[in-house]
Amino acid sequence: xxxxxxxxxxxxxxxxxxxxxxxxxxxxxxxxxxxxxxxxxxxxxxxxxxxxxxxxxxxxxxxxxxxxxxxxxxxxxxxxxxxxxxxxxxxxxxxxxxxxxxxxxxxxxxxxxxxxxxxxxxxxxx
Numbered sequence: 001x002x003x004x005x006x007x008x009x010x011x012x013x014x015x016x017x018x019x020x021x022x023x024x025x026x027x028x029x030x031x032x033x034x035x036x037x038x039x040x041x042x043x044x045x046x047x048x049x050x051x052x053x054x055x056x057x058x059x060x061x062x063x064x065x066x067x068x069x070x071x072x073x074x075x076x077x078x079x080x081x082x083x084x085x086x087x088x089x090x091x092x093x094x095x096x097x098x099x100x101x102x103x104x105x106x107x108x109x110x111x112x113x114x115x116x117x118x119x120x121x122x123x124x125x126x
C-alpha cells in the first residue's frame with residue numbers, strides 16, 4: 001500500500017485563551033490518530049497578522065500538522081470535515097507532500113537549515 005504524506009496548515013480564532021488553543025490542536029491530532037494516520041509533527045507558529053480580515057478578525061493562531069496515511073479511506077476528508085464543524089477554525093489548507101518536501105521538512109525540523117556552509121580547506125588557507 002502506498003504511504004502518502006500530508007501537511008495541513010490551519011488558523012484558529014484569536015479570541016481563544018492558551019488552554020482552549022491547546023485543546024483544539026489536541027482534538028485535531030486525535031482525529032488523525034483515530035483514523036490511522038501517523039502524526040509526524042505539530043508546529044505552532046503563534047499569533048500572526050492575517051493578510052486580510054477573516055470574519056472581522058485581523059489576527060489568528062497558526063498551526064501546522066505533518067502526517068502520513070497508508071490506510072483505507074481519505075484521511076483529508078475526515079480532517080477537513082472536523083475543521084468545518086469547529087467554529088474556532090478560521091481557515092485551513094491541506095497539501096500532499098512529495099519526496100523532496102518530506103526531506104526538506106525533516107531537515108528544517110532537525111535545524112539543518114539556515115546554517116553557514118563550511119568553507120573548503122583551500123579557500124580558508126588563502
